[in-house]
Amino acid sequence: xxxxxxxxxxxxxxxxxxxxxxVLLLLAGRISLLGRLPGDISIRRGNTxxxxxxxxxxxxxxxxxxxxxxxxxxxxxx
Numbered sequence: 001x002x003x004x005x006x007x008x009x010x011x012x013x014x015x016x017x018x019x020x021x022x023v024l025l026l027l028a029g030r031i032s033l034l035g036r037l038p039g040d041i042s043i044r045r046g047n048t049x050x051x052x053x054x055x056x057x058x059x060x061x062x063x064x065x066x067x068x069x070x071x072x073x074x075x076x077x078x
Contacts, residue, residue: 013075 028034039055 035053035056037053037055037059040053041051043050
């Protein structure tokens, strides 16, 4: 039978991650620079527009990778 304290820790970690993600999504609309970085592709021709925030995607990817690696490193220490 699995240890219930490990299951409890996992559920708390998942719940905390969901709360943090929710707060970040609420605050993301207030950050005016997000999605408008130099290098983001925006094309408008006639009635058609195309927008691809490539640099924003790269920056978010790097930031999330660092955060997750630090979190996993902290979890493995214990």
